[in-house]
Amino acid sequence: MRHALTVLAGQLAVMAYGVADTIVAGRHAEASLAALSVGSAIFISVYVALMGVIQALLPVWAEQRGAQDWAGIGRSARQALYLCAITSLLGMAALLSPDAVLDWTGVPVDLRAPVAQYLGVLALALPPALLFRMYSTLNQALGRPQLVTWLQVTGLFVKIPLSIALTFGGAGLPAMGVVGCAWATLVVNYIQLGLALWLLRTQDIYGPLHLWRRMERPDWKKIGGFARLGVPAALAITVEVTSFALMALFIARQGTLAAAGHQIAANLAAVLYMVPLSFAIATSARVSYWRGACDEIRARQAVFDGFRLSSLTSIALSAILFIAKSHIASIYSNQAEVVLLTAGLLAWVAIYHLADAVQILCIFLLRCYRITLAPLVVYGCMLWGLGLGGGYWLAYQGMGSLPPLHSPTPFWAASAAALGLTAAAFAWMLARALNGSQPRH
Numbered sequence: 001m002r003h004a005l006t007v008l009a010g011q012l013a014v015m016a017y018g019v020a021d022t023i024v025a026g027r028h029a030e031a032s033l034a035a036l037s038v039g040s041a042i043f044i045s046v047y048v049a050l051m052g053v054i055q056a057l058l059p060v061w062a063e064q065r066g067a068q069d070w071a072g073i074g075r076s077a078r079q080a081l082y083l084c085a086i087t088s089l090l091g092m093a094a095l096l097s098p099d100a101v102l103d104w105t106g107v108p109v110d111l112r113a114p115v116a117q118y119l120g121v122l123a124l125a126l127p128p129a130l131l132f133r134m135y136s137t138l139n140q141a142l143g144r145p146q147l148v149t150w151l152q153v154t155g156l157f158v159k160i161p162l163s164i165a166l167t168f169g170g171a172g173l174p175a176m177g178v179v180g181c182a183w184a185t186l187v188v189n190y191i192q193l194g195l196a197l198w199l200l201r202t203q204d205i206y207g208p209l210h211l212w213r214r215m216e217r218p219d220w221k222k223i224g225g226f227a228r229l230g231v232p233a234a235l236a237i238t239v240e241v242t243s244f245a246l247m248a249l250f251i252a253r254q255g256t257l258a259a260a261g262h263q264i265a266a267n268l269a270a271v272l273y274m275v276p277l278s279f280a281i282a283t284s285a286r287v288s289y290w291r292g293a294c295d296e297i298r299a300r301q302a303v304f305d306g307f308r309l310s311s312l313t314s315i316a317l318s319a320i321l322f323i324a325k326s327h328i329a330s331i332y333s334n335q336a337e338v339v340l341l342t343a344g345l346l347a348w349v350a351i352y353h354l355a356d357a358v359q360i361l362c363i364f365l366l367r368c369y370r371i372t373l374a375p376l377v378v379y380g381c382m383l384w385g386l387g388l389g390g391g392y393w394l395a396y397q398g399m400g401s402l403p404p405l406h407s408p409t410p411f412w413a414a415s416a417a418a419l420g421l422t423a424a425a426f427a428w429m430l431a432r433a434l435n436g437s438q439p440r441h
Contacts, residue, residue, distance in 0.1 A: 001309065003145060003285065008278035010136075010149035013156045015271045017188070020160045021181040022267045024167050026260065026333050032167075032178040033333075034256040035111050037263035039118035039178070041245035042101060046094045047129060048241045050087040052234035054080070054133050057226060058281070059288035059368045061141030066292025074209035077138060079222050081215070083230070084134055088127040095123035106253050114178050121182035128193040135196040140281050143289070144205055151195050155188040162187060232372035236363065236379045243383040247411045250392055254406055261341035262408040264332045269349045269356075272317055276357035279310040280364035287368045300434055303365055314357035322350040341408070348412035355419035362426035369433040378425045387418030 018040065025032040057080055064073045098119050102112050136148045165173050166180025176183065200206050248266060252259045283306030290299040321328065325346035329339045363375050391411030398404040 001282075003140075003143060003282035004278045004309065006145045006149050007140065007281050008275060010145065010152035011274035011278055012271070013149070013152040015274050016156050017159045017185065018267055019271065020156075020163055021185075022263060023332060024163050024181060025178050026264075026338075028167055028177060031111070031256060032114075033263055034252065034259040035114040035118065035178045036181065037248050037259045037266075038102075038107055038111055038252055039115040039122075039182075040263075041248035041266075042098055042115070042119060043095065043122050045238070045242045045245040046091050047126065049234050049238035050091045050126075050130060051133050052237035053087050053227075053230035054084060054130060055137055056230035056233040056367060056372075057134075058137050058141050058284060059291075060226070060229065061138060062285045062288035063292030065141060065143070066289040070208040071210055073138075073141075074211045074213065075216070076222065076226075077134075077209070077211060078213070078215055079219050080134060080226060082218050083223055083226055084130050088130050091126045091130070092123045095119045095126065101249070107249060108252065111252070117179045118182045121179060121186055125182070125186035125189045128189040132189065132193050132196055135193075135200070140285050141288075142205065143285060147199055147203070148196075151192050151199075154195075155192050158191060159184055159188045229367065229370065229372060232376050233363075233367060236372070236376040239376070239379040239383055243388045243415070246388055247391065247408075247415065250388075250395070251408045251411060254395075254408070257337055257341065258406075258408050260333065260335075260338050261345060262411075264329060264338070264342045265345035265349050265408070265412065267332075268321070268328065268346065269352060272314075272321070272349070272353045273356055273360065275313055275317060276310045276360050279306055279313070280361045282306070283310075283361065284364040284368050287365060291368060299368075303430070303434065306361060306365070310357055310361050314354055318350040318353050321346055321353070325350075345408055345412055348409065348416055352412065352416040352419060355416060355423045358423035359419060359426050362423065362430050365430055366426065366433065369430075371429060371433055374429060375426060378422055382418040382422045382425075383415070385418075386421070387415040390414035390418070 021036060021040075022033065025036040057076075060076065061073050064070075064076070096119070098116060099112075102115065107115070132151075136145070139145050139148045162184035163181045166176050166183050167178065168180075169175030200211060244266065248259070248262055251262045283302055286302040286306075287299045290296070290302060326339070326343040329342035329346060332342065333339055366372070366375055388411075391414035393399065394402075394405055394410035394414060395407065396404050
């Protein structure tokens with residue numbers, strides 16, 4: 001619980017960056033909020049997918065910690081830097097070439113220039129973001145996420161005033177509109193990375209790892225092992241996030257009102273997601289630790305503890321969101337039409353979150369048992385097929401006597417149904433893995 005709450009504090013601070021940008025862009029102009037909706041959807045798709053490669057190393061390092069292999073953690077961390085460099089180059093190339101995606105999804109022409117400028121700045125912010133994620137994953141595996149949380153919270157105090165100043169202008173800075181939010185993110189990412197490197201050099205907890213030894217040549221066997229675990233995990237996250245992002249891009253066809261309402265709903269869904277994600281990180285760290293220590297009984301107990309805590313918390317959050325949906329929507333926008341549309345969407349977000357909480361905990365735990373390919377297949381069929389495809393069909397084609405519903409609502413309803421089936425499939429896979437890992441007497 002301590003681990004999860006510490007991770008959650010940091011994750012909420014990071015999500016507050018996005019909340020702040022959404023509010024700042026919404027107060028600046030409806031067009032700015034729409035551009036942020038499209039741009040952030042593309043960036044998140046790229047960043048979270050690549051982040052998944054790095055995050056998948058958590059059970060590797062946690063198992064090494066359970067086995068007391070401290071020097072091995074240092075060696076694998078240095079090898080992981082090569083993987084981080086590869087992912088950074090791929091991500092920057094994708095962010096600097098968004099035209100094909102914008103054409104395919106039919107994003108309005110007047111939004112394309114600010115979106116391209118926004119992504120161009122974030123391409124420069126991607127390498128430090130991935131390196132900091134590697135530092136964060138290492139700390140989570142060590143059971144010491146506190147230092148990461150402090151850096152994330154500190155970054156928030158830089159991000160908010162800087163986003164406001166660069167978007168609206170002030171203190172001698174020019175008004176940049178939505179691109180100002182991207183520049184603020186870049187500054188914060190480099191500050192956090194610099195502080196993380198300083199901590200790695202000065203804090204005693206990293207001493208046994210011998211991180212600062214000379215870099216070895218690439219060990220392609222070890223890097224390949226990381227890739228076999230990380231790439232399927234990253235592809236699964238890619239399916240999840242791109243289904244979410246493509247939903248935003250398809251909704252953008254409906255105009256700035258629909259895009260603005262969806263952006264607020266998506267932002268809140270992402271904030272809520274941080275709670276079960278924190279429990280998933282903490283639980284998987286403990287499960288992998290006990291598996292590394294060859295104690296499957298305690299590993300199973302950690303799984304059940306994580307489920308209890310995550311489920312109760314997510315039920316409470318969904319209930320609060322459903323009850324206060326109109327009040328929450330009015331915080332984000334002062335335009336009556338945007339508030340009305342958003343309030344309706346938040347009812348579906350509350351249902352979506354319940355399924356999201358189960359599936360994210362399950363998929364992290366499945367990685368502890370090295371199960372990565374089957375979840376990828378389920379994600380593809382459910383989220384791309386039923387979720388995104390079903391939402392698109394209802395919104396633009398109609399079904400039988402039901403005419404097309406030109407609204408973001410069909411997308412959210414179909415995605416909630418798809419995520420519910422995904423959660424059920426993952427829970428079944430995890431139950432089989434736990435049964436297979438029981439110690440034999």
